[in-house]
Amino acid sequence: MTRGEEIALNAMKKELKSLSKRAALAKNKTESCMSAASTIINCRKEASEILKSEKSFDEQMKLIGVLADKEKAAFKASKQDLIKLMDKENELRFACDDLQGEISRIEFRHSMRISA
16 A cells, blocks of 8 residues: 555544544434423422422422422434434435545455455
């Protein structure tokens, strides 16, 4: 493999790593948006159980505060455009797959040159 091919291949691998991270982040955002309603419901159920418990008022408020933060995050996630999130996730996933395919082809061609 020439020095130029090696540099190009390393740059492609670095870009693939970056794309993979961005794709994983996009997937997490999509999943948060899709599960927002169930998260809100679960937070409210847990808050109800906490209020029915025999715990002190301060303990109850501390536990409910954590649930309130979780619920706020779920409301924020639910307001995002799910279609746009899914489009972005798929775009990044396809870009990763294309780049991975190109890297595999280059490595395969190089391995064929070595064995020949």
